[in-house]
Amino acid sequence: MAWGSDRARETVRRLQADITAGRWPVNGRIPTEAELAAELGVGRSTIREAIRSLAHLGLLEPAPGRGTFVRSLSPVRDVLSDFAAEHTWSDILAVRRALEVQAAELAADRADPETLERLRAAHQADLDHEAGTERGRAPGQFHALLVELSGNRLLAELYAGLGAAIRDGLSRGAIEPGEDEKGRQSDHAALLAAIAAGNAQAAATLAATHAARDLRVRAQPEG
Numbered sequence: 203m204a205w206g207s208d209r210a211r212e213t214v215r216r217l218q219a220d221i222t223a224g225r226w227p228v229n230g231r232i233p234t235e236a237e238l239a240a241e242l243g244v245g246r247s248t249i250r251e252a253i254r255s256l257a258h259l260g261l262l263e264p265a266p267g268r269g270t271f272v273r274s275l276s277p278v279r280d281v282l283s284d285f286a287a288e289h290t291w292s293d294i295l296a297v298r299r300a301l302e303v304q305a306a307e308l309a310a311d312r313a314d315p316e317t318l319e320r321l322r323a324a325h326q327a328d329l330d331h332e333a334g335t336e337r338g339r340a341p342g343q344f345h346a347l348l349v350e351l352s353g354n355r356l357l358a359e360l361y362a363g364l365g366a367a368i369r370d371g372l373s374r375g376a377i378e379p380g381e382d383e384k385g386r387q388s389d390h391a392a393l394l395a396a397i398a399a400g401n402a403q404a405a406a407t408l409a410a411t412h413a414a415r416d417l418r419v420r421a422q423p424e425g
């Protein structure tokens with residue numbers, strides 16, 4: 203119905219304006235569906251629909267059980283469709299790996315204590331959450347923060363575009379987690395330790411190993 207769609211579009215527009223204006227930082231959590239529904243005077247289903255649209259644009263990423271996080275302050279839709287249409291998934295994952303390695307190296311060189319603390323907290327939250335509700339969950343917060351720690355904005359923008367394409371690939375089953383949650387968390391712990399120690403070479407090596415195994419192209423079923 204047109205009335206409902208108008209309301210949904212207006213909700214998307216208002217939330218997108220808030221995100222673009224920097225109301226929440228990149229990697230920050232936005233208010234809950236209920237809070238946003240009250241604030242904007244719409245139903246929770248309208249908020250949910252708006253969040254889905256904004257996730258598709260690469261601005262937001264819902265993390266089940268944890269809330270919804272800002273991933274980019276501007277839409278990466280064009281980048282997303284370009285990536286997905288023009289490149290193979292294995293090429294996309296290879297570029298992601300290159301960015302992760304560079305980010306880890308830079309992060310180890312220049313990590314500031316505050317961001318480092320946030321990376322530790324994200325890792326701890328993953329460990330606390332491990333109890334089972336999110337097995338096979340896409341890697342998200344830890345990697346996004348790692349890229350933020352690099353302090354390189356261009357790298358972060360490229361990564362946001364790639365991240366949106368990868369989430370799309372995960373949701374369509376074109377790529378899949380290649381490692382169980384325990385392996386993932388032990389990789390993250392080692393990477394975090396190397397970054398905290400300022401060991402750029404070790405951080406780069408660990409990031410390369412980890413990125414190569416935490417996501418993979420899903421094998422296509424035979425004919």
Ligand SMILES: [Zn+2]
Pocket residue numbers: 341344345386390412416
């Ligand atoms: Zn990971």
